[in-house]
Amino acid sequence: MPFFNTYFGKLVYTFLISMVPIIELRAAVPIAYSSGVNIFVAVAVSVIGNLLPVPFIIIFIKKIFAFIRKIMPKLDSFVTRLEERAEKKSDVVKKYAFWGLFILVAIPLPGTGAWTGALVAAFLEMKLKDAFPAIALGVVCAGIIVAFITCGAGALVS
Numbered sequence: 001m002p003f004f005n006t007y008f009g010k011l012v013y014t015f016l017i018s019m020v021p022i023i024e025l026r027a028a029v030p031i032a033y034s035s036g037v038n039i040f041v042a043v044a045v046s047v048i049g050n051l052l053p054v055p056f057i058i059i060f061i062k063k064i065f066a067f068i069r070k071i072m073p074k075l076d077s078f079v080t081r082l083e084e085r086a087e088k089k090s091d092v093v094k095k096y097a098f099w100g101l102f103i104l105v106a107i108p109l110p111g112t113g114a115w116t117g118a119l120v121a122a123f124l125e126m127k128l129k130d131a132f133p134a135i136a137l138g139v140v141c142a143g144i145i146v147a148f149i150t151c152g153a154g155a156l157v158s
Helices: 007-018 024-034 039-051 054-071 073-106 114-123 128-157
Strands: none
Touching (some): 054 114, 114 128
């Protein structure tokens, strides 16, 4: 794939990876950095890509899940698992609202991140204007943590 070997192609690839559920920017930042993208650029592109799906998830996910159940009943158990996962993660968000959602998104571990935060926000019926800032701040924090892990604190400050 010659396009993805160009610098712009690497940025597009980083952007696309950061939008994928579960791996999100936790994978996009190290992949971009290892392919020669500046760590700050990798984080910035990953943050933007990771945040792009968030409003759509918050606004439409319940309708999408209902649609999936209607036209593909075999996926009902999968959708139910996603809903149960969001329910399990929602306790801290219920208790601490903005900061709970921020923490859920900011810790770059499996089962956390922008997709999970947006899913939890949707099922708690949080408004986009309340949920998005917490998720965005969490994604930025996660990006910084992943950058530190990827290239070490010394490489970032020198």
